[in-house]
Amino acid sequence: MLRNIFAKAKAIAPCIIFFDELESFLPRRDKANYNYEKTLVTTFLSQMDGFSELKDVLVIASTNYPDTIDPAAIRPGRFDKCIYIPEPDLKAKCAILEKYLGDRTTFSKEDLTYVAQKMERFTAADIEGLVKEAYRQNKFMPLNKEDLVMMITNYKPTITLDMRDHYEKIALKYTRSFFKSEAPKTKKKHYSWEDIAGMGDVKDKIRKLVEKPLIYVEKYKEIGLDITRGVLMYGPPGCGKTLFAKVIASECNATFFVVNGPELLSKEVGESERKLREVFKSACEAKPAIIFFDEFDAIAENRALNMSSVKLINQLLTELDGMEELDGVIVIAATNRLEAIDPALRRLGRFDNTIYVGLPDNKSRQKQFEHYLNKLGSFNYEELALNSEGFSCADIEALTRKIKELELDHLIQNEDKKITQEDCLKIIRDFKNNYQKN
Numbered sequence: 001m002l003r004n005i006f007a008k009a010k011a012i013a014p015c016i017i018f019f020d021e022l023e024s025f026l027p028r029r030d031k032a033n034y035n036y037e038k039t040l041v042t043t044f045l046s047q048m049d050g051f052s053e054l055k056d057v058l059v060i061a062s063t064n065y066p067d068t069i070d071p072a073a074i075r076p077g078r079f080d081k082c083i084y085i086p087e088p089d090l091k092a093k094c095a096i097l098e099k100y101l102g103d104r105t106t107f108s109k110e111d112l113t114y115v116a117q118k119m120e121r122f123t124a125a126d127i128e129g130l131v132k133e134a135y136r137q138n139k140f141m142p143l144n145k146e147d148l149v150m151m152i153t154n155y156k157p158t159i160t161l162d163m164r165d166h167y168e169k170i171a172l173k174y175t176r177s178f179f180k181s182e183a184p185k186t187k188k189k190h191y192s193w194e195d196i197a198g199m200g201d202v203k204d205k206i207r208k209l210v211e212k213p214l215i216y217v218e219k220y221k222e223i224g225l226d227i228t229r230g231v232l233m234y235g236p237p238g239c240g241k242t243l244f245a246k247v248i249a250s251e252c253n254a255t256f257f258v259v260n261g262p263e264l265l266s267k268e269v270g271e272s273e274r275k276l277r278e279v280f281k282s283a284c285e286a287k288p289a290i291i292f293f294d295e296f297d298a299i300a301e302n303r304a305l306n307m308s309s310v311k312l313i314n315q316l317l318t319e320l321d322g323m324e325e326l327d328g329v330i331v332i333a334a335t336n337r338l339e340a341i342d343p344a345l346r347r348l349g350r351f352d353n354t355i356y357v358g359l360p361d362n363k364s365r366q367k368q369f370e371h372y373l374n375k376l377g378s379f380n381y382e383e384l385a386l387n388s389e390g391f392s393c394a395d396i397e398a399l400t401r402k403i404k405e406l407e408l409d410h411l412i413q414n415e416d417k418k419i420t421q422e423d424c425l426k427i428i429r430d431f432k433n434n435y436q437k438n
Contacts, residue, residue, distance in 0.1 A: 002040070006047045014056035022061040023068045041070050048078045067170055084171040087159055088124060090116055096124050100131040105143040115145060118152045121159040130155055169282075191250040196243060197371035198364025199393075205355050206231070206244055210330055214252040214288045217327050230320060230331045230351035232296070234338040238394030239357045241334035245292040248332075255286040261298030264312075272299075273315040280319045280329075287328035296333035297340045305340075313342050320350045359392055368393065372400035376407055376419055383421070387428050399431040 009015040019025075029038045048059065061079065063069060073079050088096060093116035101107060107115075119127065134143055134151045193203060213220060213227045220227050233241045249256035259279055266272045283289040293299070303310050320331065333351060335341060345351050360368060365385035373379055388396060406427070407419050 002043050002047065009057050015058075017057070017059045019059070019061040022063040022073075023065045026069050026073055028068060028070050029072075041072075045070075045072055045078065048073070084167075086167070086171075087121060087164070088127075092124075093119050093122065093127065096127045097131070100128050101143065104131070104135055107145065111145045115148050115152070118149055119157075121157040121161075121164065123158050126155070126157050191243070191247040193247060193251065195247060196240060197367035198360055199240065199357075200364070202244065202355060202357050206233075206248055209353050209355070210248045210290070210332065211252055213330060214254055214290075214328065221327075227327065228330060228353055229349060230333070230345075231353045231355060232338070232341070232346070232351040233332065233334045233355045233357050234336070235357035236359060236392060237336055238392035239359060240393045241357050242292070242294055243393075244357065245290065245332050245334065249290045249292075252288060252290070255283070255289040257283055257289060257291045259291060259293045261293060261295035261300075264299055270311075272312050276312065276315050276319065283329045289329050291329065291331045293331070293333040296335040297337045300333070300335075300342055300345055301340050302342045303344075309342070313345070317344060317350070320345075359390065360396070362386065362389075365391065365396060368396045369400065372397065373403065373424075376404065379424060380421055384424055384428065387425060388432075391432075395431070399427055402427050402431065 005017060009017050025037075025040055026044060027037055027041070029041055032038050032041070059079075066074075066082070074082065090113070094112045097112055097116055098107075122130070130148070130151055131143075134147055137151075138147055196203065209228050209231050217227065233244065235241065246256065248254075257279055259276075264272055264275055266275070279291060283291050299309060299312050300316065301309050303313055331351075334357075338354070341351075346354075362385050365388055366381045369379070369381045369384045369388075373381075388399070391399075403419060403424055406423060410417050410419075
């Protein structure tokens with residue numbers, strides 16, 4: 001049957017052959033359960049190779065699972081031009097809305113944009129289904145903006161947050177062989193050093209150990225200076241370890257891989273080690289790159305205390321020791337329990353560079369208060385800092401949010417009253433009392 005399809009296409013060229021759900025008959029041969037699946041894949045590949053002598057025949061395929069397709073199919077001469085199609089961007093959603101609404105409404109251009117902005121993670125099929133259902137519920141009368149917005153709030157889009165993250169990782173994995181359609185309008189936030197107020201000493205250390213090796217790789221080679229491979233950040237919770245990693249990746253234009261310790265663990269034998277290998281491979285392909293291990297102690301606990309971590313740590317040691325050829329890849333890890341980390345991970349050439357990210361000092365707290373409250377007016381930031389001794393960066397962000405919420409209440413109630421210094425101090429005192437109780 002497959003040979004007949006290709007033969008017919010050749011006979012009636014110019015022709016397009018379209019295979020939908022390609023993964024259903026082109027699975028990875030190393031994971032195929034039946035011999036006929038391997039035979040089908042081999043036949044398909046041989047037919048594709050034969051197309052080098054054919055003209056005016058194009059093979060197009062679609063799939064939701066590119067990572068399950070046999071790798072041999074995705075090479076030059078076969079499916080060498082691949083397009084990642086993300087969810088519609090704002091402009092596309094407006095066009096789709098306009099098409100399906102037709103004469104069912106008198107939407108203005110501004111109304112279309114407003115409604116489209118509410119449709120996060122909506123596919124074209126979701127928009128079509130939503131419009132039809134709204135029109136039916138409205139007894140086939142013309143729709144207004146409020147009708148659709150109400151429907152959107154009660155509609156569950158096809159694309160979940162997990163699904164979107166999954167496909168973005170797949171797209172990143174195939175960066176060298178996949179051509180993305182026009183840059184997807186993902187909501188990746190660009191971080192900068194301005195996002196971290198104060199903490200100057202920590203900034204300097206991180207820039208020295210991570211930023212320089214990523215930007216000046218050739219200079220390091222020129223003078224024979226070993227490049228940093230691993231950096232271990234430790235300190236109390238809420239002091240910005242994760243944010244520091246995001247900022248350095250953004251400032252260096254590096255691809256950022258986040259590996260959450262508990263999420264890496266799997267009950268299946270060998271699955272955790274496989275996931276770890278994939279992370280390092282992906283980072284190598286996307287360099288310059290930063291691999292960030294959050295909650296590092298969950299996977300790197302001392303093997304003498306936790307025998308279940310032996311295989312995963314051994315795999316991590318193997319990846320780190322094999323990084324001599326991976327210029328442009330740096331591994332950063334964060335933990336609240338430095339003493340729990342396996343000693344082998346902290347020897348020279350691995351995580352031998354440690355940075356203590358502690359509670360912000362008085363000067364840093366002043367800058368953080370100014371960073372969060374500068375839009376509300378002028379305050380005595382020095383006094384606020386003195387009254388928040390022992391607070392973490394996360395604590396300061398949380399209490400400044402409470403201050404902003406009080407200001408918001410005034411705005412909602414149309415009060416002319418402004419937040420005062422005493423209001424801020426009262427919120428800090430209340431926050432401190434709750435903090436101490438907890």
